[in-house]
Amino acid sequence: MSLLEVHQVSKRFGGLTANQDVSFNVDAGQVVGLIGPNGAGKTTLFNCVAGYFAPSAGSIMLSGRNIAGLPPEACAKAGVARTFQVARTFGSMTACENVMTAAMLLQHNVARARVAALQWLAFVNLERFADKPAASMTISEQRRLAVARALAIQPSILLMDEVMAGLNPSEVRLAVDVVLKIRDSGIACLIVEHVLEGIMPIADKIVVLDRGVKIAEGTPQQVSNDPHVITAYLGDE
Amino acid sequence: MKNYHFAIFTLVAALLLPAVIDSSHLNMAILVLMAAQVGVAWNMVGGYAGQVSLGHAAFYGIGAYASTLLLVKFGVNPWIGVLTGGVVAALLSLAFGWSCFRLKGHYFAMATIAVAELVQIFFTEWEYGGAAVGLYVPLDKPGWLWMSFSTKLPYYWLALGLLLLTLAANWWIERSYLGYYFRAIKDEPDAARSIGINIARYKQIALSVSAFFTAIGGSLYAQKEIYIDPNSVLSTALSIKMALVAILGGVGTLFGPVIGAVILTSIEEFTRIFFGGTGRGTDVIIYASLIIVIAVFYPTGIIGWMRSFRERRAARADASRQIAAHAASASTNNGEAA
Numbered sequence: 001m002s003l004l005e006v007h008q009v010s011k012r013f014g015g016l017t018a019n020q021d022v023s024f025n026v027d028a029g030q031v032v033g034l035i036g037p038n039g040a041g042k043t044t045l046f047n048c049v050a051g052y053f054a055p056s057a058g059s060i061m062l063s064g065r066n067i068a069g070l071p072p073e074a075c076a077k078a079g080v081a082r083t084f085q086v087a088r089t090f091g092s093m094t095a096c097e098n099v100m101t102a103a104m105l106l107q108h109n110v111a112r113a114r115v116a117a118l119q120w121l122a123f124v125n126l127e128r129f130a131d132k133p134a135a136s137m138t139i140s141e142q143r144r145l146a147v148a149r150a151l152a153i154q155p156s157i158l159l160m161d162e163v164m165a166g167l168n169p170s171e172v173r174l175a176v177d178v179v180l181k182i183r184d185s186g187i188a189c190l191i192v193e194h195v196l197e198g199i200m201p202i203a204d205k206i207v208v209l210d211r212g213v214k215i216a217e218g219t220p221q222q223v224s225n226d227p228h229v230i231t232a233y234l235g236d237e
Numbered sequence: 238m239k240n241y242h243f244a245i246f247t248l249v250a251a252l253l254l255p256a257v258i259d260s261s262h263l264n265m266a267i268l269v270l271m272a273a274q275v276g277v278a279w280n281m282v283g284g285y286a287g288q289v290s291l292g293h294a295a296f297y298g299i300g301a302y303a304s305t306l307l308l309v310k311f312g313v314n315p316w317i318g319v320l321t322g323g324v325v326a327a328l329l330s331l332a333f334g335w336s337c338f339r340l341k342g343h344y345f346a347m348a349t350i351a352v353a354e355l356v357q358i359f360f361t362e363w364e365y366g367g368a369a370v371g372l373y374v375p376l377d378k379p380g381w382l383w384m385s386f387s388t389k390l391p392y393y394w395l396a397l398g399l400l401l402l403t404l405a406a407n408w409w410i411e412r413s414y415l416g417y418y419f420r421a422i423k424d425e426p427d428a429a430r431s432i433g434i435n436i437a438r439y440k441q442i443a444l445s446v447s448a449f450f451t452a453i454g455g456s457l458y459a460q461k462e463i464y465i466d467p468n469s470v471l472s473t474a475l476s477i478k479m480a481l482v483a484i485l486g487g488v489g490t491l492f493g494p495v496i497g498a499v500i501l502t503s504i505e506e507f508t509r510i511f512f513g514g515t516g517r518g519t520d521v522i523i524y525a526s527l528i529i530v531i532a533v534f535y536p537t538g539i540i541g542w543m544r545s546f547r548e549r550r551a552a553r554a555d556a557s558r559q560i561a562a563h564a565a566s567a568s569t570n571n572g573e574a575a
Binding site: 052071073076081084088091097100113149150153 | 412413414417418420421423424425427428429430431432433434435436489
């Protein structure tokens with residue numbers, strides 16, 4: 001049994017079908033990349049798994065429990081953490097308070113939440129920002145802060161929405177390091193990504209969507225040679 | 238730490254105040270304390286959790302009517318009536334929240350106005366509750382046991398005690414996990430959900446606690462003024478005043494509403510004395526001007542403005558220190574070169 005089993009998931013908005021019968025699995029501790037051209041339905045699928053959308057059909061099993069249609073807070077409690085395309089850090093709080101708020105899901109004690117939060121900040125190399133306002137940090141730092149905040153709920157899988165978009169090459173390397181560190185600590189990662197150079201070297205598996213349908217699945221090597229994928233990205237000759 | 242010194246100083250001043258002022262000024266001091274208390278209560282949901290309610294008069298009125306009706310119709314002791322009013326308001330806030338929290342931002346604020354209007358209309362039409370004529374609080378049993386006094390001073394202590402109690406509740410909430418959850422909901426509701434916060438539940442907790450303390454404020458008003466009617470305890474103007482007290486002083490800060498109450502009540506009383514009967518509505522004009530000034534220049538209120546002033550001053554001092562250090566090292570370098 002895989003950690004996450006997305007089975008025949010469809011999502012329709014009125015007459016528009018954003019996802020059609022998409023299925024794939026994520027095993028514990030795996031890094032899976034979800035890629036595809038603009039409008040392929042990556043973010044819709046992502047939001048279905050994180051509970052922000054209820055799928056129109058299909059099931060999403062996390063450790064054998066169907067979480068499809070549960071609200072985001074219930075998904076979070078079940079073990080699904082997520083980040084957003086824009087960091088969405090809590091602007092009125094310090095970096096540490098951001099992570100503390102998430103750590104409070106496990107226990108409401110503020111002092112213990114702070115101890116846990118400092119550990120997660122160290123995990124993403126942001127401990128020196130602990131008592132700085134989150135709003136004063138750079139985009140790259142805020143993204144890593146959002147990752148620390150997501151990890152503080154101690155999920156079994158972390159969903160990351162375009163963690164590398166808009167970062168410069170050295171920042172991409174930092175983000176990649178963080179992803180590898182998360183994988184090494186046993187947490188699975190499902191990453192929606194546009195920056196293929198960032199995701200290809202670190203993914204155990206790539207799932208490719210195009211127009212709402214899964215067109216390929218396999219190792220980065222396999223999908224980058226797949227003619228369907230090449231057509232989807234580059235168009236027909 | 239300086240904030241605590243200021244708070245202790247203010248508290249000592251508040252304890253000594255009745256000894257040095259006459260009874261008409263004492264009445265104004267009581268009005269300040271009562272305005273501050275409802276502002277602090279409003280701040281729980283409107284400030285910390287960021288759900289701007291413009292219908293809090295509903296809770297104030299429910300508190301005032303609950304304790305007064307229990308006393309007038311059933312002879313229930315006001316101390317019990319005050320608590321009952323708080324509990325009733327907290328329970329009714331479930332219906333209030335259920336109907337209004339479906340909406341966000343401005344739409345939420347508009348819905349709260351509508352619900353409060355409904356409550357006001359209900360009390361205006363309700364014969365048993367005195368309808369538009371209102372209710373008188375009987376004065377036949379003076380003393381602390383029946384919370385009824387012929388002098389102002391006991392009301393001053395009651396208002397001060399209630400304000401301190403409400404501040405203590407806010408202080409505790411601010412430091413507990415609830416305070417973090419409320420701020421998270423205010424800052425980024427979607428991100429708050431992603432870390433497992435049930436935002437509907439925590440908004441409702443903020444509203445219920447706020448309703449409880451607002452209603453107790455309303456009961457105290459009834460006991461002090463010994464007369465209530467829908468216009469005095471349920472009007473939209475009152476709702477706006479509660480919000481304004483907190484917004485003027487600084488939303489989401491512990492002492493902001495206290496500062497706001499001092500300023501706002503002073504303006505209100507001043508215009509009443511200065512313009513007398515002809516100036517009806519002058520205070521509303523000043524309120525409106527204040528809202529515009531706050532919105533345009535000081536969206537974080539007086540406390541926020543003072544904080545940024547202090548931070549700017551610290552930053553300037555820091556910068557000049559750096560420039561001085563730089564100049565000093567530059568001159569030594571020059572000295573070496575020479």
